[in-house]
Amino acid sequence: xxxxxxxxxxxxxxxxxxxxxxxxxxxxxxxxxxxxxxxxxxxxxxxxxxxxxxxxxxxxxxxxxxxxxxxxxxxxxxxxxxxxxxxxxxxxxxxxxxxxxxxxxxxxxxxxxxxxxxxxxx
Numbered sequence: 312x313x314x315x316x317x318x319x320x321x322x323x324x325x326x327x328x329x330x331x332x333x334x335x336x337x338x339x340x341x342x343x344x345x346x347x348x349x350x351x352x353x354x355x356x357x358x359x360x361x362x363x364x365x366x367x368x369x370x371x372x373x374x375x376x377x378x379x380x381x382x383x384x385x386x387x388x389x390x391x392x393x394x395x396x397x398x399x400x401x402x403x404x405x406x407x408x409x410x411x412x413x414x415x416x417x418x419x420x421x422x423x424x425x426x427x428x429x430x431x432x433x
Contacts, residue, residue: 341393345413348392353377354385355421358408361395362418363430365407 349355356375360366366374372382386406389395394414397404408414422429 342413344392345394345417348388348394349417351385351388353381354389357382357385358389358394359418359421359427361389361406362408362414362421365405367400367403367405369403371406 349358353375357371360371360374368379368382368386371377371386372379375382377385386395386397390397390406393409393411394417395406396409397406399405408418418429421427
């Protein structure tokens with residue numbers, strides 16, 4: 312059953328069509344959470360790194376000049392937002408960016424907005 316939303320005023324902007332195509336609340340919340348997580352400069356740097364490499368906590372900490380516990384905290388946040396994944400390699404956990412359309416678009420947005428040339432891009 313499809314419900315058509317009606318607005319009180321018609322301004323000729325196709326608002327009703329837009330409202331009836333509104334993304335599902337789960338999608339809105341997932342994107343909002345991802346953007347909230349990347350609003351922290353430390354998490355943004357870690358996310359960018361993991362878009363290019365799979366790394367352990369110690370290497371991430373050295374790369375972004377943070378302590379391992381601080382990096383672990385940020386990794387937990389990024390993972391809860393489904394922006395990164397992890398896998399065990401012996402005693403270490405390795406992290407990398409999740410292979411999802413959202414992550415790819417967020418990485419591309421960083422490149423474009425920040426005018427960043429990513430490794431391997433020329």
